[in-house]
Amino acid sequence: MVRPVSFTINGEPVRVTTDEDRMLLWVLRYDLGLTGTKFGCGEGLCGACSVIVGTEAVRSCSTKVKDIEGKQVLTIEGLSQDGHLHPLQGAFLERHAFQCGYCTSGMIVNAYALLLKKPRPTREEVVKAMDDNLCRCGSHTRILEAIDAAAAAMSGGVR
Amino acid sequence: MNGEGNLSRREFLSLAGASGLYVFFRIEDLLAQEPARLGGRPGYPTDFNAYLRIGEDGRTTCLVGKVELGQGAMTSLAQLLAEELDVPFGSVDMVMGDTDLCPWDMGTFGSLSIRQFGPVLRSAAAEARAVLLQLGAERLQVPPDRLQVKDGVISKLGDPGTHITYAQLVQGRRIERHLEKVPVKPPKEFRVVGRAAARKDALEKVTGRARYAADIGLPGTLHARIVRPPAHGATLKDADTDRVANVPGATVIRDGDLIAVLHECPDLADRALALVKAQFDRPAPAVDDATIFGHLLKNAPAAQTLGESGNLEEGEKSAAAVFDRTYLNSYVAHTPMETHSALARIENGKVTVWASTQTPFGIKAQVAQALGFPPEKVRIITPYVGGGFGGKSASRQAIEAARLARITGRPVQVVFDRAEEFFYDTFRPAAVVKIRSGLTSAGKIAFWDFKVLCAGEREAKHFYDIPNQRTVSAGGWQGGQPTGLHPFAVGPWRAPSVNTNTFARESQIDIMAAKAGSDPLQFRLSHVSDPRMVRVLKAAAEAFRWTPKPAPSGRGFGVACATYLGTYVATFAEVAVDRATGRVRVSRVVCAQDMGLVVNPDGARQQTEGAIAMGLGYALTEEVRFRGGEVLTRNFDTYEVPRFSWLPTIETVLIENPDTPASGCGEPPIVCMGAVVANAIHDATGARLFQLPMTPARIKAALRT
Ligand code: FES
Ligand code: FES
Numbered sequence: 001m002v003r004p005v006s007f008t009i010n011g012e013p014v015r016v017t018t019d020e021d022r023m024l025l026w027v028l029r030y031d032l033g034l035t036g037t038k039f040g041c042g043e044g045l046c047g048a049c050s051v052i053v054g055t056e057a058v059r060s061c062s063t064k065v066k067d068i069e070g071k072q073v074l075t076i077e078g079l080s081q082d083g084h085l086h087p088l089q090g091a092f093l094e095r096h097a098f099q100c101g102y103c104t105s106g107m108i109v110n111a112y113a114l115l116l117k118k119p120r121p122t123r124e125e126v127v128k129a130m131d132d133n134l135c136r137c138g139s140h141t142r143i144l145e146a147i148d149a150a151a152a153a154m155s156g157g158v159r
Numbered sequence: 160m161n162g163e164g165n166l167s168r169r170e171f172l173s174l175a176g177a178s179g180l181y182v183f184f185r186i187e188d189l190l191a192q193e194p195a196r197l198g199g200r201p202g203y204p205t206d207f208n209a210y211l212r213i214g215e216d217g218r219t220t221c222l223v224g225k226v227e228l229g230q231g232a233m234t235s236l237a238q239l240l241a242e243e244l245d246v247p248f249g250s251v252d253m254v255m256g257d258t259d260l261c262p263w264d265m266g267t268f269g270s271l272s273i274r275q276f277g278p279v280l281r282s283a284a285a286e287a288r289a290v291l292l293q294l295g296a297e298r299l300q301v302p303p304d305r306l307q308v309k310d311g312v313i314s315k316l317g318d319p320g321t322h323i324t325y326a327q328l329v330q331g332r333r334i335e336r337h338l339e340k341v342p343v344k345p346p347k348e349f350r351v352v353g354r355a356a357a358r359k360d361a362l363e364k365v366t367g368r369a370r371y372a373a374d375i376g377l378p379g380t381l382h383a384r385i386v387r388p389p390a391h392g393a394t395l396k397d398a399d400t401d402r403v404a405n406v407p408g409a410t411v412i413r414d415g416d417l418i419a420v421l422h423e424c425p426d427l428a429d430r431a432l433a434l435v436k437a438q439f440d441r442p443a444p445a446v447d448d449a450t451i452f453g454h455l456l457k458n459a460p461a462a463q464t465l466g467e468s469g470n471l472e473e474g475e476k477s478a479a480a481v482f483d484r485t486y487l488n489s490y491v492a493h494t495p496m497e498t499h500s501a502l503a504r505i506e507n508g509k510v511t512v513w514a515s516t517q518t519p520f521g522i523k524a525q526v527a528q529a530l531g532f533p534p535e536k537v538r539i540i541t542p543y544v545g546g547g548f549g550g551k552s553a554s555r556q557a558i559e560a561a562r563l564a565r566i567t568g569r570p571v572q573v574v575f576d577r578a579e580e581f582f583y584d585t586f587r588p589a590a591v592v593k594i595r596s597g598l599t600s601a602g603k604i605a606f607w608d609f610k611v612l613c614a615g616e617r618e619a620k621h622f623y624d625i626p627n628q629r630t631v632s633a634g635g636w637q638g639g640q641p642t643g644l645h646p647f648a649v650g651p652w653r654a655p656s657v658n659t660n661t662f663a664r665e666s667q668i669d670i671m672a673a674k675a676g677s678d679p680l681q682f683r684l685s686h687v688s689d690p691r692m693v694r695v696l697k698a699a700a701e702a703f704r705w706t707p708k709p710a711p712s713g714r715g716f717g718v719a720c721a722t723y724l725g726t727y728v729a730t731f732a733e734v735a736v737d738r739a740t741g742r743v744r745v746s747r748v749v750c751a752q753d754m755g756l757v758v759n760p761d762g763a764r765q766q767t768e769g770a771i772a773m774g775l776g777y778a779l780t781e782e783v784r785f786r787g788g789e790v791l792t793r794n795f796d797t798y799e800v801p802r803f804s805w806l807p808t809i810e811t812v813l814i815e816n817p818d819t820p821a822s823g824c825g826e827p828p829i830v831c832m833g834a835v836v837a838n839a840i841h842d843a844t845g846a847r848l849f850q851l852p853m854t855p856a857r858i859k860a861a862l863r864t
Contacts, residue, residue, distance in 0.1 A: 019427070026426035035374035036367020038545075040496050041577045045795040048496055076367030089365040096761065099769055100229025101364030102371065102496040102545030127803045134795060136496045136546050137229045138772030140806045142765070 007068050009034070010078025020066035024058075025049045027065050028075060036076035036105045040134070047133030050106040050113075051075045057113035076105035079112065088112055088150040097146035099137035107133055111147045119155050123148070202263070203276075207283035207290075208333050209262040211240060215331040217311060217324060218250045224264025224520060225276060226256035228547040229769075230825045231762040232267065233359045238758055239277055242351040243284035243343055246311040246325065253359060256519045256541025266518035268549055268651060273758055274725065274823040281343045287334065289341040294328050346756060346817035353817065355761035360543065369543045372500035372515040373574045380502065380570040381410075382425035383563050384432040386418040387579060391647045391788030393439040402434035411435075412566055419563055425574065444787020446646060451589045452487050455634075458644050459591075459612040462633035466620050474606025474627025478597025480674055486594070486663035488614075488833070488851035490645075490783040491587040491652055491776075492792065494800060497545020498575040499583070503560035510564065511538045514557040517547045522554045529558045530565055548773075549651035553585050578793040585650025586783055588636050590614035592663035602675035604686055609664065613644070615656030618830075621664055622722055623686040646788045653770070654826035657723055658777060658833055662851060665719035665834030669710065669841065678707035679718050679838065691753050691816075695729040696720055698812045699751035703731040710842040717839025719831040725822035727753040727814075730771075730831035732807070734839040738862055741855030743840060745775060745805070750828050751812035755819035767811040767828040774832025775801045782852050 006015045009032060016031050028034045028051070037060055040048030044062040051060045052074035079086040085093065088108050098104040107130070114121060114129040121129070126147050135143065204210075212220045221240045227233040237251040254260055256267075264276065288308065295313035296303040305316050314322035346353070363369035386398060398418055400411045409422045409431035420435060422428035446454045475481065501514040503526075510532060516522050519539040527537045544551060556573040563571040575583070590613040597605040606627040611619050615635030621628070634640055636655045652658075672682035680700055687693055700718075708714070715736065720729040733747040748771050757763050780799040784791040792798045811828075837848045846861035 022424070022426055026424055029374075030376075030424055033376060034367075035370065035376070038371075038497070039373065039574070040498075041795055043577070043794055043796070046496065080366060085365065092365045093361045096358050096361065096765055098229075098361075098364050099231070099765065100495070100497065100546040101360060101369050101543060102229075104364050105367045108365065127806075130803045132802075134496065134800055134802065136494055136548075136773065136800060138769030138801065139765075140772055140801070140803050141768050141809055144803065144806075 005065050005069050007070060008072045010074060016065070018065065021064050023061055024051070024063045024065050024068060024073070025060035028060060034075050034077050038102055038105060040103070040106075045132075045134075046103075046106075047110055048103055048106040050109040050133065052109060052113055055113065055116050057110045074109075074112075076109055079108065086112070087153045088115070088147070091146035091150040091153065092143070095142050095146045095149065097142035098139050103133065103135040103137075103139070107135065107143055111150070114147070115151055115154065120151055203279050204262045206337070207287045210280055210283040211244065211287060213325050213329045215326055217326040218252055219244065219246050219311070220252045220254055221280075222254045222261045223276070223280065224256060224258075224261045226267045226517060226519065226541045226544055227360060228267060228517065228544045228551070230766060231358060231759065234356055235273060235759045235762055236277075236280060237359055238351050238356050239281050240284045242349055243281045244288050244311075245308040248351050248356055250311065256516075256539070258519050258523045258537070258539045263520055266521055266552060267547070268517055268552060273821045277758070277821055278343075282341070285343045286338055286341045289338050290334055290336045291325055291328060293338070294336065295323050298323055298328065349817075352758050353756070353760065356759055363543075371497050371543050371545050372502060372513045373497070373572065375502045375513045375542065377502065377504055377570040380572050381421040381423060381563075381567055382428045382572050382574070383419040383421050383559070384425070384428040385559060385573070386420075386432065386435055386437050387582060388439050389789060390441050390444075391790075393441040393788065396438040396440055398435060398437040400435050402436075403431045405434060406431040412563060414562060414566055417559065417562065419559075421563070421567065421571070425572070429576070442787065444789065445643065447786045448489065448782070448784050451489075452591055455589060455591055455613050455644070458641060459633045460641055460644075462610065462631045463616070465616055465630040465632055467629035469606070469627030471606050471608055471627050471629055475597055477599055478605040479600040481595065481597045482667065482670055482674070483595045484593070484667055484670065484849065486592040486659075486666060486849050488590055488659050488662065488777075490589045490649075490785070491781050492581055492584045492783055492798060493548045493550025493652060494580065494584075494795075494798065495546030495548060495550060498577060498580040499551065499554065499556040500572070500574040501554070501557040501560040502570060502572045503557070503564040504570040505561075505564050505568070509536045509538065510561050511540060512557050512561055513540045513542055514554055515544045515551055516541055516554045516557065517544070517549070517551040518554070521552070522557045525554070525558055526561045530561055548653045549655060550584055553583070553648065553650060555583060577795070581783070581792050581794075581798070582790050583648070585648040587652030587655070587658070587777075588613045588645060588649040590659045592659060594663060594667045596667055596671060598671050598675055602677055602682075604671060611656075611660055611663070613640075614659035617656035617660070618722060619656065619660045622689060622692060623668070623683075624688055625686070646785060647790065653773065654723060654830045657721065657826075657830040658774075661719065661721045661830045662833035662837065665721070665831065666837050666847070666849070669834075669838045670847065673710050673841070676709050679710055680705055681707055683718070683720060691727045692720060692722070692729075694814055695727045695751040695753050698814060699729040699731050699749050702751065702810050702812050703747075703749040705731060710838070711845040712842055715839050715843035717835045717837070717842055719834035719838060721827070721830045723827035723830055725755065726824065726827040728827045728831060730828070730835045732835040732839045734836060734843055736840055736843045736858065738844065741857075741859035741862070743779060743836065743853065743858065745807045745836060745839075748807045748835070749810045749812065750831075751814065752824060752827060753814035753816050754822045754824045754827065756817045756821040757813055757824075758821055760813055763813055763824045764811045766825045768809050770826070770829035771809050771832065772801050772806065774829040775805055775836070777851060778833045778836040778853060780852050780854060782854070
């Protein structure tokens, strides 16, 4: 059914009039022009399309717009504030925790949700939380290191 | 507006790879200045202006036909330019893979960006620097040998007040003077090359601003989903597209065999596509993933002898033990995270295609042919590419988008879904290697008879000291197979041929080492005299803290070594095998490489880490399932690629060898992964695996025998 659906995107309220059964990924990328969120598999298997809804990372390729009505959505574009990179972005940048960069938005967003819940995760917890985000370039080692570094920076010091 | 549609120049340059920084000459000027090229097979232009522009703002734009796939070419090529031109690395902006702006290039693959194109770019920059120095000497009225250049400023030795910048000299114009045979810098003078450099693509990639082909938005774009056959070789009988009208806004285009459903939203195009009822005639499947190896053995093309020496018969007579082994590997997919994508627009009789591709100039010719346009009416722009690994040399999506743009008169985007990505992938070919070899009673290799079918000849020849030997290859990944040999397309996959050839060779060497009761490292060293190979083996062994012991030692240690187009690589690994489940955990990998000059050590490390992680996939799980031309593997649930939880600790050792030309590092470190894991599994359990991938089922089967 086509109808207006309202939610918040990166802090801004929006209202899109669209088929409510469409997946959020396509509404973000084409209706709202937020192309930082990527398509990788379309079936919830790769994590390239991860965004934050409320405080959880969700797969936007498999989340209907009607299910985010009234909720707060955060995408990679909303992570930096006033021109400052989020510590996760800074750590990914500094450590070159990417190669082609196609998985990177999903990685950062997924790690963001992890750190919301667990500001100082152990390595095992990080691996577990990130395991369903795929990176074909093999940037894994650096991604784990970047998440560790960001967690340390955000909680004000090295463990 | 500058004719770039709705993209501002800033955006345009940014998506072409210039990191969003302004350059002060106009695009139209660049177009006008494109150097004349010969028809037929073009080579690299000789005029250095084709590769670089010095802006009035002091920034330098470097133009290259290579593309950024993730391998860091944007950064390492900028380092080479900055080094030879003597400008700050940070002042170099890269424009890559734009067929109107950049000099011709064959394509970005084979670790050639640095090995083959690096010298071209270096000499262009060195010549430009020498010309600038001459111009500066004339302007400052100081002989050139009394001048120095630093960061784009020419100044008088001992009198820094007397100076002029490149930007002041050039004033945004083309440099018309040329010099012959200007030498490049000797490595000991390097300031930028050989050191870590901040990646030029970093900021865009961590902020989501990096644009890939599917991210290019043009107003009025239609998204196309195309009716695909259920199997390669199937032919369309009939298609009923009436129900597409149930999705408001969806339209159907038929153009010969091409049936596309278009919509302004890609997901709604997809929804409409599901309503098309198409019928196909399908040939009976001739072969599947189980019967493929027998099929290849029977149907492979004629074999070529790549090399032989000594006398195999004599060798066999001198052998105390003979080993006859067959090694198999399955079809392997590229699966870059970004699927093949393209956006095509036709304006004023010229088509522009933004495409995810490794071969922009190759596609240019294909699009020109498909549309019947002259080549100068085709422009390919390559934004960031989300991984290639050899699989983005084929780019049917660009042609489809261009055809549909012409028919509809609107920009058309084609983005493969994951099933299409598997279906149209040019897989690493399934292959068979047969080796017959022997050992003397003194534990020396007496003879070696190596025959590879369908993987290709690259690095099939070994580097061991063996008196009697022969290497034979039949077929390969390049095509030209007998029709029907493979049920679908095959092509280059990161380090084509070499993963297969190395798996077989290094497994066989290990089998002989075990039979000889020798430590596998010592056995190799006693058959190698090339000092570069000796050095990587020893360096890796030391970092691994290898202690000699014949296999199977129960430790789960493996070793393998290889050469790849001039790079020497030795890889050691430690694994644990769960005998009950057949699962392997690779806990530690050490990889030593001698790649000659290392342009960007951090980049080389990163490529090595990536190759090792990726290599675990073809070693352990990656295998395309199919029945005839039907590709049964459609998504990541049935095609397992490496994950965080698989990750070993990785240690990379880069051998210092700056006086040997750079030979590339994106591919070599992946080639040992099949063999090193196989050898480590044998060391752990005594079981020998002869087929890749080494799945739990195959490991359990090997443990039983
Ligand atoms: S695109 Fe959503 S999980 Fe892969
Ligand atoms: S960096 Fe390429 S997929 Fe992760």
